[in-house]
Amino acid sequence: MAATHQFCTFLVEDRFFGVEVEKVQEVIRYQPMTRVPLAPPVVRGLINLRGQIVTALDLRRRLGLPEPSGERLPTNVVVRSDDGAVSLLVDEIGDVLEVSEDCRERPPDTIDGLARELILGVYKLEGRLLLILDTERALNVGGGFGHEARD
Amino acid sequence: MTEIDVEIVNEFLVESHENLDQLDRDFVELEKDPRNREMLARIFRTIHTIKGTSGFLGLGKLEKLTHVGESLLSRLRDGALLLDPDITTALLQMVDVVRQILANIEQIQAEGDGDYTDLIATLTRLQDPAARAAAATTAASAPPPMAVAPPDLPTAPEPPAAAPVAVTAATEAPPPPAAPVRPTTPPLTLVVPAPAASTAQTPPPAPAAAAPTDGGETKAAAHGVSDSSIRVDVGLLDKLMNLVGELVLARNQVLQFTSTQQDSSFVATTQRLNLITTELQESVMKTRMQPIGNVWSKFPRVVRDLSVMCGKKVRIEMEGQDTEIDKTILEAIKDPLTHVVRNSIDHGIEDPARRAGAGKPAEGVLFMRAFHEGGQVIIEISDDGGGIDPEKIRSKALARGLLTAEQAGRIGDREAVNLVFLPGFSTAEKVTNVSGRGVGMDVVRTNIEKIGGTVDIQSKHGEGTTIRIKIPLTLAIIPALVVTAGGDRYAIPQVSLVELVRLDGDQVAKGIEHIHGAPVYRLRGSLLPLIDLEKELAIERAQTVRDAVNIVVLQADDRTFGLVVESINDTEEIVVKPLGKQLKGINCFAGATIMGDGTVALILDVLGIAQRAQVVTEVKDRALGEANAVHATRDDDAQTLLLLGLGDTGRMAVPLSQVARLEEFPVSAVERAGGAEVVQYRGEILPLIRLADHLAYSSAGADPMQVVVYTEAGRSVGLVVDRILDIVEERIASMRAASRPGLLGSAVIQNKVTDLIDVGSVVRSADPSFLEEHTRHAEAA
Incomplete structure (x- = not known):
């Protein structure tokens, strides 16, 4: 029996993403945000999470996906980072899935630009593929630009 | 080292650090009074203890070094040698080396591979006065005391100084960011006095330089402090401070909610909560306070x-x-x-x-x-x-x-x-x-x-x-001015705030002038560069047409500028929270805070905004600006004048130094006393003088009335004017003699003919009793 991992899953556009449950602090519904002028467009604003100020990042924009067509409000997936909690705004939250390491594969090199470096791996599930998000990199949007600024 | 019980070593480190800090001061003190046997004995004991323990722990180098130091000290203690600067320097050097070795032990669990034979030789040589004389030339070239650890590099936090809250210990390692030899810093500890301890006792040891004669009493007091204080991890205090910050926010929210409530017991409870929170906040802040x-x-x-x-x-x-x-x-x-x-x-x-x-x-x-x-x-x-x-x-x-x-x-x-x-x-x-x-x-x-x-x-x-x-005093909770721009609220730290200016009516269009496209406002005669916050932050305006312009005058880096905002809300105590790394690149914000209603507001970094808008550009430019600004105010003959308007055309000026306050009173507040108009003002009766009547201007009379409060020899009188125009700094170059009583004369101020009011004579002619009072005071004086 191969090792299994638990992932918190969510949808962005039509893509099915997962983040290791250990990294997720909580999932909360849409919160009013305070916009941050001059910030990179990926930064949607600041939310008050029980007295903690959390930066909310738009995962669509981070992945270079088009703006949503509907009126639906995104959901906050609050992930832990070295720099405190950060929220990722996603379209829709899914279940926590337990998947076997057996069905994991490296992401193919043919994935387009921005998304390529944010995907750690792909799990072949029945009928769909689960993309594992590299949260460290996804949160790395400093430097005042929309592009990734890695040290 | 591995077999040594970590606990014993740690205890040794803590104790030694404390003792070494004391040593530094003792040595300097001792130099002033080289025969102080008690002090010498104390130093000897400290070194002796370190030597003994290091021998026990198998720390060879440390033992060897402290051994020679001890021998030298014992000769000093016995009076065979007299302390002189050379010996002090060598001994201080030894203390530094001991510190370094201790730091090594803490970090790498070993003594390190430093070579201290020179120092040992020096210490040995110094024990023998004869050999010293011979080696005087060598001694001169001996490394200065900074060779081991420059004294400017903070070595270790000092033991309790003269105050009830004192950093001691820094347990294992001191925190100084600059200390090159200690990258790892175990939790620093504060000694917080137990409530009963209060300030009655003097915690030992008083800094040597401050109280050079603190002989034996300090020892007695030592017990007092250890009984009444406990060591608390600084991390815990920081956490406590954060929690209090949260509580302050929650309190602000509750208070806001209370204002909509009728239930009196609920309101009373909230007020109590409010008071307790404030007190708690102050107390927790106090635990973080340390004597300089x-x-x-x-x-x-x-x-x-x-x-x-x-x-x-x-x-x-x-x-x-x-x-x-x-x-x-x-x-x-x-x-x-x-x-x-x-x-x-x-x-x-x-x-x-x-x-x-x-x-x-x-x-x-x-x-x-x-x-x-x-x-x-x-x-x-x-x-x-x-x-x-x-x-x-x-x-x-x-x-x-x-x-x-x-x-x-x-x-x-x-x-x-x-x-x-x-x-x-x-x-x-x-x-x-x-x-x-x-x-x-x-x-x-x-x-x-x-x-x-x-x-x-x-x-x-x-x-x-x-x-x-x-x-x-503190950075965690600061007073701030809350403003609105583009519909969002922003907090401006009050330390940068100079004043608030509001332009309305025709001033909106007329008050702001442009120099090559850059907006400026004439504030008391000097040009104030204006920065539009919304423009600077690239946010759209919530209101396109404004009926008033709000200018927040700020000081950044010795430059004053005006920040134009949509509206000015209030001042509030805010809890400063840092921004995430995603936003670190924007230097316009110093952090964020949570407002009373739970929403997040950004804290403006005044200097950052000024730099962005290039008010503060190059340093060169700044020096120039400073010089100019000073030049302007340096004019010794210049006077600060308050400009007043009377009737339709009257333009008057009074020296600002003669004005106590500017007030507004509704016409309905005017009462009569002995046939004269008065208002109640600060618990006293303030007689009013209608300046327009007095100087024969036809005045429609405004409501509220603009009143200039004039105070002389403890008595006040209110001068009713139609308009307060401006405050300017001007040198009155030439003045035409007065054409009627009550005026000193006329001069050109801001390119307009302005009458200078002789306030004293106006007051006295309208209210002769003022004069009496005045002369009586003058005679008494």
Whole structure:
């Protein structure tokens, strides 16, 4: 029996993403945000999470996906980072899935630009593929630009 | 080392660090009174203990070194040798090495591979007075005391100084950010007095320099402190502070909610909650407060080492060591203070020969003073040295291209002296080991400004220099002005706030002028550059047409500018929270905070915004601006005048110095007393004089009435005017004689003919009793 991992899953556009449950602090519904002028467009604003100020990042924009067509409000997936909690705004939250390491594969090199470096791996599930998000990199949007600024 | 019980080693480290800090002070003290047997015995015991324990723990190097030190000390204690600067230097050097070895043990669990044979040889040689005399020449070339650990590098936080809350211990390792040998810093500990302890007792040991005669009493008091204080992890205090911050926010929210409630018991409970929260906040802040003496206590040694090295005689005096500041701020000012102290000794105080020539005592004095003033802490560091020669500064600034010849000629001495804060400025004729490399004062200024402080220098050539540093008490919870821009709220730290200006009516269109597209406003005669917050932050305006312009006048880096905002809300105590790394690149924001209604508001970084808008551009430019600003205000004949409007056309001026306050009263507030118009004002009856009637202007009379309160010899009278126009600073060049009573004359102010009111005569003719009162007072005086 191969090792299994638990992932918190969510949808962005039509893509099915997962983040290791250990990294997720909580999932909360849409919160009013305070916009941050001059910030990179990926930064949607600041939310008050029980007295903690959390930066909310738009995962669509981070992945270079088009703006949503509907009126639906995104959901906050609050992930832990070295720099405190950060929220990722996603379209829709899914279940926590337990998947076997057996069905994991490296992401193919043919994935387009921005998304390529944010995907750690792909799990072949029945009928769909689960993309594992590299949260460290996804949160790395400093430097005042929309592009990734890695040290 | 691995088999050694970690606990024993840690205990040894804690104890040794505490003892070593004491040693530093004891040595400096001992130098003044080399025969103090008690002090010698204490030093001996400390070294003896370290030697014994290191032998037990198998720390060979440490044992060997402390052994020779101990032998030397025992000869001193027995009176076979007398302490002199050479011996002190060698012993202090030994203390530094011991510290270094202890730091190594802490970090790498080993003594390290330093070679200390030279030092051991020196210590051995010093034990024998005969050998010493022979080796006098070698001794002269012996490494200065800084060779091991420069005294300016903070070595360890000092044990309890003269105040109930004191940093001791720093348990295993001291925290100084600059300490090169200790990258890992175990939790620092504060000693917090138990409630009963209060200030009655003097915790030991009082800093040596402050109380040189504290002999035996300190020992007795030692027990007092250990009984009444407990050690608390600083991390825990930080957490407590954060929680209190949360509580303050929750309280603000509850208060906001309460304003919509009717239930009186609920309202009463909230008020109680409000009071308790405030008190709790203050108490928790107090636990983080530490006496500045904790940082200062290392200066006697720094001064001693430096003055020996520079061949000068310097005495250090301190006042207000128990002035308390937040720990974070204390950490932040440590390095700038050290720099200033070093500068004073290296450049400020002259060598004994030169001092004698100038008719000063051979021993220079470095005086450090700290005190609270208006919610801020002021630290002054003065020396009675040579001072700064403004001419030298001017020529230097010219040579470096920091000023043009014309500017150099124009700036005053005081401004010239402050040029030393420019980067790349050093007036030392030669670069010494200590200072003079041209980095320094600008770094001092930057570091002080980083924590919201200011620094100013005053110097009299030949007489000495005083550096004055102003810093806030705490950084975690600050008063801020809340403004709105683009529909969002922003907080502006109140330290940067100068004043608020509101333009409405036709002033909106007329008040703001443009210079080459840059908006400016004439504030009391000088041009105030304006920055539109919405434009600067690239946010869309919530209101396209404004019926009023709100200007927040701010001070950044010695430049004043006006920030135009949509509206000004209120002042509020805010809890500063840092921004995530995603937003670190934007220098317009200093952090964020949570408002009473739970929404997040950004805190503006005033300096950052000024830089973005290029109000503060280059340093060169800044120096120039300062010079100009000062030039403008330096005009000795200039007077600050309050401009008033009477009737349709009347334009009057009174010296602002004669005005106590400007007030507004509704017409309905006017009552009559003895046939004269009066209003109730601050619990007294204020007689009113309608200036328009008095000076024969036809006045429609406004509601509310604009009243200029004039006070003389303890009596006040209100002058009713139609409009308050402006406050200007103007030199009255020529004045035409008065055409009617009550006026001093007419002059051209702001290109318009303006009558100058003789306030005294107006008041007296309208209310003769004022005169009586006045003369009576005058006679009494």
